[in-house]
Structure formats: C-alpha cells, structure tokens
Amino acid sequence: MSTYARGERRRLAGLLEEAGPQAPTLCEGWTATDLAAHLVVRERRPDAAPGIVFRPLADWTAKVQAGYAARPWPELVELVRSGPGRFSPFALPGVDEAANTVEFFVHAEDVRRAGPEWKPEPVDPGLAEALWKGLRVPARMEAGRRSPVGLVLRRPDGQTVVARKGAPVVTVVGEPAELLLFAFGRGARARVTAEGDPDVVALLGNALPLPHTEG
Structure with a gap:
C-alpha cells in the first residue's frame, strides 16, 4: 500500500x-x-x-x-x-x-531548496494535511523553544497552532508544508510571512530564520 x-x-x-x-x-x-x-x-x-x-x-x-x-x-x-x-x-x-x-x-x-534556482512546487492536499498534523510537536519543541516571543503558526484557511504562549505575539502565515519548514529552522527558504510589530518580528528573526525581504 x-x-x-x-x-x-x-x-x-x-x-x-x-x-x-x-x-x-x-x-x-x-x-x-x-x-x-x-x-x-x-x-x-x-x-x-x-x-x-x-x-x-x-x-x-x-x-x-x-x-x-x-x-x-x-x-x-x-x-x-x-x-x-x-x-x-x-x-x-x-x-x-x-x-x-x-x-x-x-x-x-x-x-x-539548497540550490539558488529552486522554485515552489505544489504539495498534494492529502500530504499537506498529514504535514499539518505533524506540525504541532516541532512547532512547540523546535520553534516555540527557540522563540523569544509569543508565536502562532497560521495557515491561509485560518487554522492555527500555538507554538509559544506569551506576549507580544508574532503570527507566521503560510501553507502547512512551509510552516513545517519554518518550525524546523528552514524559514529563510520557506514561503511564509510574519505578522506583528516590526521590532517584535525582528526579535523572532534573530532566533528563527525568516525569508529575506526587500526594503
């Protein structure tokens, strides 16, 4: 099977x-x-x-x-x-x-994604759901443990995983596969966005890689 x-x-x-x-x-x-x-x-x-x-x-x-x-x-x-x-x-x-x-x-x-020419690829919806189910533990044990601020992971349909309780809070948004990569420290190559006060987002970015942005 x-x-x-x-x-x-x-x-x-x-x-x-x-x-x-x-x-x-x-x-x-x-x-x-x-x-x-x-x-x-x-x-x-x-x-x-x-x-x-x-x-x-x-x-x-x-x-x-x-x-x-x-x-x-x-x-x-x-x-x-x-x-x-x-x-x-x-x-x-x-x-x-x-x-x-x-x-x-x-x-x-x-x-x-290690090479400079990588491009996004679609993820099978069933696999995406399996990855979402597998996100909770690394969200807390990996990302939550390293985050200096409150941290919530949110997929586009609004479902969330609380990686670390506390305030202030940064919400990292992305598809399940991308959030999983962020939680495991691959955020620099993940298609996610961080929502929150810019100074607080910067604190998170110092502890957990986030995608590089222009400007």
Missing part, C-alpha cells in the same frame, strides 16, 4: 541521486552524502541511532555515520531508497508513516 512516507522516501532518494554526493543541503555543514548517511543510520542502526539526540553516544554515531558516508554514492542512495531492514523498529507496521512522513519531506526540501 502506498503511503505518504513511501512517496517522500522515493522523492528524497531521487533528489539525492540527481544532486550528487557533494551537493549542499539546508542542514548546516552537511553535504548530500552526510544527509544520506544520517538517514541510513537512523533507520538501519539502532545501536548508533540514539546518538543522534543523546549527546554521550554522539561519538559512536558519528563513527558509524562516517562509515556509511564512505560507501559508493549509488549504494548509499539505494540504502535510503530501500528503507529499513526487517528487524529495524522502523519496519514495524505504521511506524514508517508516523515517523518518516515529516522527516523525509523536510529532508527532501533540504536537498531541493
């Missing part, structure tokens, strides 16, 4: 393949090779994956990731495309969709 996670996995693998191993990404300091190796470790190496978020294990994670990064580029991309092994937690029913839809969408855009 096709799922959004599987679709985004295929798209991400294709973008990596097209970009090449030394292509830049929106993950600061990472090439496409670094990003691909990270994804493989996350899914295929449960002994090393905890170091992605648990600092005391980071050295082991980095060593394992470097080993994957040294593999031939076509082999590394194929590991991303083919997904986790049968004994990986990510192979359990439902886990792929729950854990990877947002992950793969964001990282696909990390590859696609």
Whole structure:
C-alpha cells in the first residue's frame, strides 16, 4: 500500500541521486552524502541511532555515520531508497508513516531548496494535511523553544497552532508544508510571512530564520 512516507522516501532518494554526493543541503555543514548517511543510520542502526539526540553516544554515531558516508554514492542512495531492514523498529507496521512522513519531506526540501534556482512546487492536499498534523510537536519543541516571543503558526484557511504562549505575539502565515519548514529552522527558504510589530518580528528573526525581504 502506498503511503505518504513511501512517496517522500522515493522523492528524497531521487533528489539525492540527481544532486550528487557533494551537493549542499539546508542542514548546516552537511553535504548530500552526510544527509544520506544520517538517514541510513537512523533507520538501519539502532545501536548508533540514539546518538543522534543523546549527546554521550554522539561519538559512536558519528563513527558509524562516517562509515556509511564512505560507501559508493549509488549504494548509499539505494540504502535510503530501500528503507529499513526487517528487524529495524522502523519496519514495524505504521511506524514508517508516523515517523518518516515529516522527516523525509523536510529532508527532501533540504536537498531541493539548497540550490539558488529552486522554485515552489505544489504539495498534494492529502500530504499537506498529514504535514499539518505533524506540525504541532516541532512547532512547540523546535520553534516555540527557540522563540523569544509569543508565536502562532497560521495557515491561509485560518487554522492555527500555538507554538509559544506569551506576549507580544508574532503570527507566521503560510501553507502547512512551509510552516513545517519554518518550525524546523528552514524559514529563510520557506514561503511564509510574519505578522506583528516590526521590532517584535525582528526579535523572532534573530532566533528563527525568516525569508529575506526587500526594503
């Protein structure tokens, strides 16, 4: 059965393949090779994956990731495309969709938007709704934690997610996919607008990237 996670996995693998191993990404300091190796470790190496978020294990994670990064580029991309092994937690029913839809969408855009010539692309309405559902946690844990002001994320139809309570407030407006990228710190390449007092918007922009504007 096709799922959004599987679709985004295929798209991400294709973008990596097209970009090449030394292509830049929106993950600061990472090439496409670094990003691909990270994804493989996350899914295929449960002994090393905890170091992605648990600092005391980071050295082991980095060593394992470097080993994957040294593999031939076509082999590394194929590991991303083919997904986790049968004994990986990510192979359990439902886990792929729950854990990877947002992950793969964001990282696909990390590859696609890293170049200067990227253009907006339409997002399937069903995928947009899945991304909206997946926005609440990163809105609070990522954007809300870093924001120095009250922060609300609003889609064009008026639905909102409160990322951080408080005053004064900035409201960031955009489609679900763009708000998701903003929440994960990719706001400089996201099609969003910030509404609020200009000085307060500037405070937010110092903590979380916002699109560059003229004037």
